[in-house]
Amino acid sequence: MRKRLVIGNWKMHGCLVENEKLLDSIVAGLDGLPANQFAVCVPYPYLPSVQNTLKNTNVSWGAQNVSQYEKGAYTGEVSVSMLNDFGCTYVIVGHSERRALYGEDNDIVAEKYMAAQRAGLIPILCVGETLEQRDEEITEQIIQEQLMAVINKAGVGSLSKAVIAYEPVWAIGTGKTATPEQAQEVHVFIRSSVGMQGNNIAKELTILYGGSVKANNASELFAMPDIDGGLIGGASLAASDFVAICNALSN
Ligand code: 13P
Secondary structure, eight states: OOOOEEEEEOOSOOOHHHHHHHHHHHHHHHTTSOSSSEEEEOOGGGHHHHHHHHTTSSEEEEESOOOSSSSSSOTTOOOHHHHHHTTOOEEEESOHHHHHHSOOOHHHHHHHHHHHHHTTOEEEEEEOOOHHHHHTTOHHHHHHHHHHHHHHHHOGGGGGGOEEEEOOGGGTTSSOOOOHHHHHHHHHHHHHHHHHHOHHHHHHOEEEEESSOOTTTHHHHHTSTTOOEEEESGGGGSHHHHHHHHHHHHO
C-alpha cells in the first residue's frame, strides 16, 4: 500500500502566537485520525516551538528548504543536521518558488535531495511546469528533466525514501486548480517515468498534488488513482480548511 499524505507548506507566513492557535486547532481536528499521514512544513525559526507543540501528536513537521552543504561559511543557510536537531521528518526541496526566485536549478535541487537523505530526512521533491511550458506542450519533458536530475545522481532506489509533489506552477496560489484529470495524467507520467527505472519503486512512490488544493476540491483530487495526497499552501494556514483537506484523504 502506498503511503498517503497531506502536508501543509506555510511558506513565509505565521507568527508565534498565531502558529500556536493554528496548530492547537489542527491537532484537535485530527485527533483520532491515523499517524504518519499529516505534516506541516514551517519557517525555520518556528521549528523549536512547532516541535514542542506537535511532539506526541499525529502531526509531523519539517522545513521548506535546506542547504546542500553540511556546514561551513554559508551565511544565512541551514543544514540538514540543524533540521534533525528539531526533529524534522520532512524537507521540501525544489519548490518552484525556490527554483524561480532563488536560482535553484535541477543540479542544486538534486544535491539538496541527497543531503536530506544522508541525514535521514524525507525529501519532498517538487516538480512542475509553468503555464508557458504547458502551452508549448513540453510539460512532460520539463518534468522528466526535473526527475532525471535527481534519479541520475541519487539513483532510482532513493525514491523509496522520498515523496514527489507535482505542483504545476500556474496552479500555485492562483486559485486555478488543475482538474483531477489533468493532475492524474501528469501523476501517471511521473509514475511511469520512474517505473522505467524501477517498477516496484514506482508502485510504492507517494506522489502528492499541489496547487490551489482547497477544502472543496480535495476529495475529487484525492480520489484519482495516482494522486496520493496533497501539498497545501494557502489552505494550510486556516485550521478548518486544513483539517477538512486531511479528512478528505482519510475518507
Ligand atoms: P497553494 O495551495 O497556495 O496554491 O500553494 C501550493 C504550494 O505551493 C504548496 O507547496
